[in-house]
Amino acid sequence: MLAWLATRPEDKLKISRSIFAYENPSAINRVTFTGNNDTVELIYNGRQWKVNGQYEADPQRISVLFAILKQMRVRRRVAKQQQGVIVERFKNDGMEVAFFEGDDKVHDFYVYGEEESRLTYVAESPESPAYIVEIPGYRSYLAGIYQLDKNGWRNPVAFDINWANLQSVKVIYPGREENSFDVVYGNSFYKISQLTATDTTKLTDFLDDVSLLYVNDYLNEDEEEQYSQIIKAIPQASVQVTDVAGRIHTLEVYDVLPDNRQIMGRIDSTDYVILNLNETRKILRPKSFFEKKKE
Incomplete structure (x- = not known):
């Protein structure tokens, strides 16, 4: 009316x-x-x-x-x-x-x-x-x-990074260290330092996914209280991105939210954020995922 x-x-x-x-x-x-x-x-x-x-x-x-x-x-x-x-x-x-x-x-x-x-x-x-x-x-x-x-x-980009200013990426899985890995630049391209041979196609996709990860929402203090049980737990993973200037950007990843479509994170140990679950899973690969298969 x-x-x-x-x-x-x-x-x-x-x-x-x-x-x-x-x-x-x-x-x-x-x-x-x-x-x-x-x-x-x-x-x-x-x-x-x-x-x-x-x-x-x-x-x-x-x-x-x-x-x-x-x-x-x-x-x-x-x-x-x-x-x-x-x-x-x-x-x-x-x-x-x-x-x-x-x-x-x-x-x-x-x-x-x-x-x-x-x-x-x-x-x-x-x-x-x-x-x-x-x-x-x-x-x-x-x-x-x-x-x-x-x-x-606020800028929704999780990592302010691109191919021109990327130095390294470290992915840490607390309690599952065998899955952790480091991406470093060697010779003419990036590689997984813990592997003798890296699948560069998978690694390229991974680095693209890291640079294109977006935040769905930044949480205020009231919203943090709403998700207190999730953020009090130990993160399931931590992603550390270092740029060529030596600046380190971090993302700690917590548990999946009740809607099963989003996941909790924290950027630079300061801001709690909500992320798309499927997009976040793309950067939470185990080390073995990048191992180049023998022909």
Whole structure:
């Protein structure tokens, strides 16, 4: 009913459809998302975007944010009968989004979304007239990008590594040391140091899987408590990746979650994360898996 009332033809207004868009965001170097309980800040430091000055931001989501900002258009104004309801929702669940160029605030608005109806409402302030916005031709839920918490903005790559900066990989299985192994660079390619002959095809696939492993979600403190029984246990495996600068990145892998599709991990002994089970299994191979078969 709310969606129908909010989109009645008689409530259309003659305004610029791009009133909430920002056509050239290339100079924006700071964005804040302020809700009732928290503020998330994205800052560009000249090299990369950071979340709250601490974590590397997801570059793909940054690109989506600015694409939406450029293309967001007003569909129509919220029905007058529903304006009071929307005002309360802006106040209780809305988000103020502000964009900065240097120290200057160049654009801001309030946003509220209903995921069930896929409608996104935007206004200049909670009490101002509210509008339903969209990207013409798409049925995207635009409010979703603005409602992300700090963990939702973090780079989901488990290991910031590629073929150009990889030095070595160590996989350790506590209590099953016979399965542990080291990947090192020798002669013209990588090899398993504990094997006399390495299957390079399998090893290449393994290294690709390591570099392409993504985090499904970073856990906050409340969520860590929810999974306390899992994270109190000894990890079943540890993956240590060293880059050419000598930096070591670690992933400890714990037990499978109750849904049997995800698994618990911890990155750099700090952040507990949820990973895709099948993708994680690809990097938890035993040493024998890489042994080249005799022809």
